[in-house]
Structures are given as C-alpha cells and as structure tokens.
Amino acid sequence: MSEEIDNNKIVVFTGAGVSAESGLQTFRDSNGLWNNYEINDVATPAGWKNDPALVLKFYNERRLEAAEAKPNDAHRAIARLQEKYEVVVITQNIDDLHERGGSEHVIHVHGELRKVRSTIDDELIYDIGADTIITGDLCEKGAQLRPHIVWFGESIQNYEVSVEHIKTAGRVLVIGTSLAVYPAAGILKKARYHAEKIIVSLDMEKKPFGYKWIRGRATSIVPHVADLWLESKKIS
Helix, strand or coil, X not given: CCCCCEEEEEEEEECHHHHHCCXXXXXXXXXXXXXXXXXXXXXXXXXXXXXXXXXHHHHXXXXXXXXXXXXXXXXXXXXXXXXXXXXXXXXXXXXXXHXXXXXXXXXXXXXXEEEEEECCCCCCEEECCCCCCCCCCECCCCCEEEEEECCCCCCCCCHHHHHHHHHXXXXXXXXXXXXXXXXXXXXXXXXXXXXXXXXXXXXXXXCCCCCEEEECCHHHHHHHHHHHHHCCCCCC
C-alpha cells in the first residue's frame, strides 16, 4: 500500500463514546464493573480459563444489548462522508453499529460481538449475529468456541492495516475516545503531519500532537464536521 497522502481519504477512529450515545454501557464508565460483573472475571484470558460459562453468559448479554441498540446521528454522519470520500472506519468498539449505520469499510481492533472463534485455531471465525453460545458449542475441529474479542493482555487485531490506512489519510476524525487505551490509541500517532486531524470527545487524557480537539457529544458535533467536509471545507 502506497504511503502517499490521499486528500480524498478519511480515516475515522472511534471509541466507546460513540456507542454510549446509542445507549451501550462502557467499561470506562463502570468503575471496573459492567452490569455487576468484575472486568477481570469476564475480559481476561484468566477469567476465561477460570469460568468460561460466566464469560459466555456475559458476552451473550452484551450481544443482545448491541443487537437492540440503534445507530445514532454520529454513525450516520460518518457513513454520509462516503458520498464524496473513501472512508475507512477503525473502531475500538465491538458492536456493529457502524456497519448498520451505513459504513462500508470498518476495521475492528478489539474484536466483534457478533463473531466467535475456535480456541485452538484463530482462523476459524464464525458470524453468529445475535445468537448465544454456551459451553459445549464447538468449532469444526471439536474445540470450544470463545468470543471473538480482544481481552486485556491480548494483542489487538488489524494493527498493521490500520496504521497503513492512517498513514495515507488526508483527514483523520477521532470520535468518542479519551485515547487512554494502548496500543490502539498509538495508531493515531502515525497520521501524516499535513493531514487535517480532528478529535471529538467529552474528555481527553492527552491530546496527540497536531490534532484539534472539539469537546462535545458525538451526535452533536460529528454531523457538523461531516457537512463541512462534504463541502470541502476545513474545520476552523
């Protein structure tokens, strides 16, 4: 993939704040609990080893919640940018609200709720939609299925391809993340110096160099940003 900057290309990088505006709870807002589950019990390899049934129950609940959630104005505004630009969405979110909101090219770095995979072969991935899985549900090789989710302590997915996309983008829009989760947040440091780089978020751990921070809710700010970019205007 060429690393020449493409002014017709936008990379949108999204975090939990976008999904929160569709009613989905986030780890960060839960003080280490998520619907009374301890994060270490349900989002770590050790938790899976200790009690896989509990982990499956937790993600079954999250999968149903995500299926009932609806894309919001920010999701739809991102999709509208496709009318004029090549748009690549890189998301830390594990729901499919971007896809249902109309975005055609979505890269998940923390996995996807609607998918499960084999515990002995990471290449065996299955799309189950909003269905549930339990202990005893096996892959074609006879091994237990697990959520296709990046747990704490595991490597993020699609890092290299995400970096290649952001290196070539003429515009970068970051939404709904405080940039506290690495290495995913480190992808943003790979953006080109001359790219227009905007962050829309309610809070910020540390603003990356060269980015303009607009404090506010995604559903309020992102449609306005999309309108300006569709008119080929920079954000002042």
